[in-house]
Amino acid sequence: QVQLVESGGGLVQAGGSLRLSCTASGRTFTSYAMGWFRQAPGKEREFVAAINWSGRSTSYADSVKGRFTISRDNAKNTVYLQMNNLKHDDTAVYYCAARSGYYTKGRDEYDYWGQGTQVTVSS
Numbered sequence: 001q002v003q004l005v006e007s008g009g010g011l012v013q014a015g016g017s018l019r020l021s022c023t024a025s026g027r028t029f030t031s032y033a034m035g036w037f038r039q040a041p042g043k044e045r046e047f048v049a050a051i052n053w054s055g056r057s058t059s060y061a062d063s064v065k066g067r068f069t070i071s072r073d074n075a076k077n078t079v080y081l082q083m084n085n086l087k088h089d090d091t092a093v094y095y096c097a098a099r100s101g102y103y104t105k106g107r108d109e110y111d112y113w114g115q116g117t118q119v120t121v122s123s
Contacts, residue, residue, distance in 0.1 A: 002026040002098050002112040009094060009117030012086055016121075020081040022096030022114055030054075033103035034072060034079040035110055038092035038119075045095065049081060050103035059103060063089075088123040 008020040022034070035050040049070040050059045058070050067086075072079040079096060094117050097110035104110075 002032065004096050004098060004112055004114035006094065006096050006114040006117040009119045011120045011122065014086060014088055014121055014123050016086050017082070017084045018086065018119060020083070020094055020096075020117060020119070022079045022081075024077045024079075024098065029077040030074050031100060032098040032112075033101065034070075035097045035099070035103055035105075036070060036079075036081045036094060037097060037107055038090075038094045039116075040089075040092040043092075045107050047105040047107065048094070050105065051079065052103055057103075059105065061105075083119070086119075086121045088121050091119060091121045093118050 003025045006022045012018050030053045033052050036048040037045050038048050039045040047061050051070045055072045067084050069082040096114045098112040099110045
């Protein structure tokens with residue numbers, strides 16, 4: 001079992017930045033690829049970014065490429081999502097997720113989820 005706790009959400013103006021954190025407890029953090037997903041009101045949960053166990057390989061949704069950066073600190077059991085140049089359309093609840101093996105973009109392929117953190121971007 002892995003428990004995931006997100007933090008760092010909040011209210012920010014368009015063009016601003018936020019850094020989300022997700023800290024894991026339980027089994028060995030390096031056993032897991034990590035992903036960030038988001039869900040806006042009335043929409044399905046969608047892939048944002050993912051990172052492999054070592055941090056050397058990452059993937060991003062087209063909508064956030066060049067603005068968001070995913071990283072991880074395995075010594076702290078934490079994965080981060082640095083979000084720059086935020087837009088109103090980035091408003092959503094952001095979730096981190098973990099899966100054994102390599103990362104994927106499919107939300108149904110992740111085994112563990114955090115409770116989510118709200119990000120609101122005012123225009």
